[in-house]
Amino acid sequence: MGENDNINPARRRAGAATGFLALSVAAGVLVSAMVTPVVAVAGVATGAGIHVFETMPEALTVDALAQTTDIYARNGAGEPVLLASVYEQNRKNVGWDEVSGYVKDALISTEDPRFYRHSGVDIPSALRAAIGNAASGEVGSGASTITMQYVKNILVQRAEAIRDKAERQAAYREATKTGMDRKLREMRLAIGLEKSLTKDQILLGYLNIAHFGGSVYGIQAAAEYYYGVNAADLTLAQAATLVATVNEPNGLRIDDPENIGDNRFRRDNDVLAAMLREHAITQAQHDEAVATEIEPNITPPSTGCRTANPLGAGFFCDYVQRVIENEKVLADPKDSGHSTLSRGGYDIFTTLDLDLQAAAVAAVDAYVPHATDVLDLGASLVTVEPGTGRILAMAQNKDFNADPDETSAENTAVNYGADYDYGGSSGFQAGSTYKVFTLAEWLKDGRSLNDTVNGDARPMNLSTFKDSCQGSGTGTYSPKNDSAQRPGNMSVRSATAGSVNGAYFSMAQKLDQCEIRKTAEAFGLKRADGKPLTSYVSDVLGTNEVSPVRMAAAFAGIANKGVYCAPIAIDRIVGPDGAELPVPASACSEAVAPEVAATMASALQSVVRGGTGSASNPGDGIPVFGKTGTTDSEKDTWFVGSTTRLTTAVWVGNVNGDVSLRRSKVGGIQADQLRHRVWKQYMTAANKALPGDAFPESSPRPVRD
Template identity: 30%
Template sequence: MGLCLTAGVLLAAMVFPFVGGLGLASNRAADQVDQTSGDLAKGELPLVTTITDMNGEPIAYLYDQYRVPLESAQISDTMKAAILAIEDKRFYTHQGVDWQGIARAAAKAGVDGGATQGASTLTQQYVKNYMAFVLGADNEQEAWEKATEATIGRKMREARVALQLEQQMTKEEILTGYLNIVPLGNQTYGVGAAAKAYFKTTADKLTVPQAALLAAIANRPSSLNPGANPERALERRNTVIDKMRENGAFGADETEAKKKADEYKAEPLGVTDDLQILPKGCVGAGDGPIYGFFCSYLLDYLQASGITKKQLQRGGLTIKTTMDPVATKAAKQSAEQQVPKKQNGIANVMSIVEPGKDRHRVRALVASRDYGNNADLGQVARPVPAEVLPFGPGSVNKVFTAAAAMEKGITGIDREIPVPKVHHSRVYPNGGSAWKVENAGNGYAEKMSLTQALATSPNTGFVILQEKTGLNEVVDMGYRLGMRETLATHNRGAEPLKSDGSNGPSQGDWTKQNNAGSYTLGPGATSVLELANVAATIVSGGTWCPPTPVEKVTDRYGKDIPLKEKPCEQAVNTELANSLAQGLSHDTTGSGTAADAARAAGWNRPTIGKTGTTEEHKSVAFMAATMQYAGAVMTYADGNRPEVICANPIRFCPGSNSGVYGGQVAAPTWFNAMKVIHEGKDPIPLPPAAPRYK
């Protein structure tokens, strides 16, 4: 035995000085070791990212590893004693490396090429866990296999980092670092998260049996899972308690120590029946069925703004969003009141944006459907209130025709436009012959003001106005006011256009190239969020801003992280925007298409608005705004076999000649939600129109 020990010590003494030249093979490898030890000393571990609402209340969490980082003082002495007793009782006396273990591994490697022999110190285990769960967090299984591979090279690499670490950190810092990084099963890493998950407590309050169980399953959470293998977990826990007694954790009196140990071992595992795992991702967001749509849009927006998925999953960021929980819950309730969440094939979605000249904050994104992965429950896991949906907003697009015509001086809000019962358009031929355009109903005067036309929505008047203005100008106005992603989608569909344009043309380009005069009648794919933002642009004096869901992003140290957001821009001049707002102010009063819905809701605030209905009644929309909030609603057939939609009650009614209109379902959804959201806020008048646009 003495010869073997001597040989081991000599082997260690001989081998280790050559680690830089032989074990690591190159200066580059040595640099990697230096970098690893430096990173370990900093202690930057993958942390949980927290998403909050506008008030700072958490609504969702993102993480690869559920970890609650702790300082040494936040971890009980009991927990420290338990881990040292079972893993490294000589921790405070060694220099970071188990030389005898290294020598045994080297000797075995010389015999059979392996290096499985030899225990690791806690410092070495800290290094191993760091390599697996920090450096290799993108593929933990592969990284763990590499970090534990049975080779002398790996042992030597680990040893060198451990030695360096002992020079850079105190023993207490190393112990704390290990207890923060070690995997403890059920998605938990570190004793902070595990204490909450298993025992609904904090690491500073862990009892002896609790601490012993965590120490027992450290690094072996699968085989010793207290839920799946309670007998093995209990056996191992009791072994830890015995080791704690041997290590003097229960006092010097052996009789008293054994009595305490027996009492601790007699206690049950004590793991809570419902593990307190932090909800993860948008499906588990706060009120998941309600907040998930906003959360999903937020993640897409952040990645488009320069925040990587790795930062989101591991960075420990705090993302304060613009989401208003009051507005969100009111909109959800209203959307679901009009269209039940399990309604077969029909959905109702709403987006709310707060106007402004510096930012357009997204306050709510909801749907009648719940957010989730269970289609049988009517759930959907896409940000449908913000997506470009494959149905049109109908006559809402007439707003773009009016704005473009006003800008060119063709008409003003008080000037009359012709409204024949039927119009045969030769500007937009249909199959070589004139396109026959009719109004949705009778009773229109032959001529009316643009304001009255926007309120009552005759088709012929706006097709004629588009002919005079120019289709390209109308489409461009739609883009300028806010329909940017909508017009950039694939040829009239909801598919994003590829960067090389290979699946093009875009919806906007297709409309121009094909001289599609129906654009003013709104048959094409639409983003409800962009409709809401159009309304926000109009009441913001013509200032377009990207609809942002983010207030600010800070890193783990509280430092702001800038986003690559598009700047606001003056889409149209302020006088035109204000005049257009006045032109849109009669849809909710008198004979306007949304007036009945407004009266039913008791709505009497100054409001701009425009309803829309597609020709086949498979989708309807309502876009409206006060000076405080802008919003849009769309009710559409979201199933595989879209049909005509009818109201009262909402349903499919194939072959019916009395399908749903924008003033039904969509408009009531808007008014009932906005009535709650505006409570306690004084009405603000719309700005006056400029004489040149009257």
């Protein structure tokens, strides 16, 4: 009788004694008989029906089915953890041994009892249909076998994959219309399909392609969604309920309580009765199943990036999808303008470290609320791994939500951590974090941290600033120091620790503004809106709008001995066949010489050892460097810092508006201090998991003229 792991062996006997050629002729005659009322009206002879049948194409390619793509992060042990699934059709293909024997027996008993004895067209059923059609004067019953239904599903699936709406609708109508030509085609293609596939392959193919209501396709997805189990573990009653559904998927789906009565009627009176009649189950099994209530355990799949919000990873998930779209990672070979992401059944293994992500979310949530009455406040934390560019954490103070009808102050679709093309943000002025590129150029030019410069803020003639790209400017520029500082002459190391604007303009005055910009570009920096970086004198203070992920990657280049590695979000992609697909690799290149990077790191360590970034210092003995950044009117605040293993950028600022964070309090804390609180809490936790080492020794004067 019916088994849980294999179909009843007696039902798999090959009994087709009729040859394919003879069957083709017989089927042609039967079809002509079935449609006699139609052909008589049209004046078409029976022989013509046979001719039409025999000249139809008989080959049908079984296309790859649309399947669910799963996106994974990894936990601290390196094990994959599902972030989200994306799909057009919720389907997971399974093998023969992964489907309960009850399902196979139920389908055959109900839909096609002679499945293992015919060769695509069931002659007795076709004869009965022919008689019925002749009596009614219409083309009604079609005597569809499982093979014929599989053919129809293949053609419907093929139609649904067409991108052009008009073409898709036309193909769908052609695949589903009622009429003689469709039935002829299904019979002909069914006969041809049975030449190329075994019976078990056809049965399994049907179970994987069949629609079970809504967006649920295939027996595995149906078992998971309706009962929360694998297809192999379906009971007799559950299997019969799901097989009952395929007759009218949306009308008999059991996630709608109003359908359960109709489904049970079909389950008991059609499916289970047929299984008993065909000796696929015993009377006792039948009676027990009939007495079983239909009690679904609806288990919705993890679909879309909003399902990653509990892990605080909705924005990272969206970032991954945009990488795939923008860089055409999974381009459709038939139409490179579209992606196969939601149809291809891939396993995408990302760079996200869920332990670090949890620490990042905890730090942001501890200090930056989702919404506040004080200002339209935003925050982003991004961690990049030096030497690889792998994005290990990406958090912000909102929930991800791309539904425009559900927007609120606490959620958004805009990823503050990424560029516009990868998250919809136009970026934020970098403030004094941008000074590191002037520092790099200073050292590249053969100068020293011990060199003395004028730190006072003063009017400066723009014509005295060299710019080999666009020429020097005219007029006067009057930068200001924070708190009206007038420190006089000071060392570059001290100027860096105190982030003294006047000193950095004195440095820039001795350099080429174009070369400072080129150095920033060498560290991977770009404007978030996609426009080129500018090289105005004011850019020394970070007036270019940039994203946290790019600032993190740039500082990671300093920690990586001057070698910049572009940020990446995907480690591996595995196709449904188990084969690995190419993924975007991190392009690494030298931004500055190792001795320049070591000296930069030395100066930036002074920032957290009593400088403007001391509030961010975890104080745990792990060497760390960093740089603060505050824009005009304290609209945007930054702290970007690094160990040898982790580089983290934190931005806290106005999403919209120009409210001063220095003059505002959030949760009782002066708002311009929130960046330090977030960075310190997060990196304290991160350093316990991934402690960094000492940075290389710096050179007194790394590059000489």
